[in-house]
Amino acid sequence: MSILLDDKTKSVCANGRNAHLTPHEYGILAYLMSHPNRTFTAEEIYRNAWNEEPYECRPIISVHIRHIREKIEINPSQPMYLDSFWGKGYRYNQH
Numbered sequence: 001m002s003i004l005l006d007d008k009t010k011s012v013c014a015n016g017r018n019a020h021l022t023p024h025e026y027g028i029l030a031y032l033m034s035h036p037n038r039t040f041t042a043e044e045i046y047r048n049a050w051n052e053e054p055y056e057c058r059p060i061i062s063v064h065i066r067h068i069r070e071k072i073e074i075n076p077s078q079p080m081y082l083d084s085f086w087g088k089g090y091r092y093n094q095h
Contacts, residue, residue, distance in 0.1 A: 003072055003081060005030055014072035024049055025068050028061070029092070032082070036094035039085055065090055 004013040010026050012019040021029065027049040032040065042061035046054040065084065069076040083091045 003029075003033070005033060012072065015074060019071040021068065021071060025064055025071070028064055029068055029072070029082075032090065032092035033094075036092050039089045039091040041089040045090065061090070 002015070003019075005026075006012075007030070010021075010023065012021050012026065012029065028045055031045060031048045042058040043054040045061050046052075046057035065082055066076070069079050069082055072081060073079045081093055083093055085091065
């Protein structure tokens with residue numbers, strides 16, 4: 001089981017199947033994957049993916065993370081790749 005990103009085409013292959021991510025979802029996943037096993041706040045993720053200062057972005061990031069999980073995880077309710085840490089942020093787990 002693995003996730004492969006293609007920066008040239010902005011495509012994602014998750015567990016052997018194509019995952020159709022939006023540009024923001026791709027940006028979030030690429031950012032988290034470029035720093036495996038490191039936890040980032042919603043503000044840090046937003047700042048990187050949108051290239052602007054975050055303002056009340058936690059719900060926005062939460063929704064995007066949920067959508068990414070639905071597209072890349074085998075069981076989104078028990079994520080293997082994207083972890084949430086209440087009050088802290090999100091992390092990509094490298095396997």
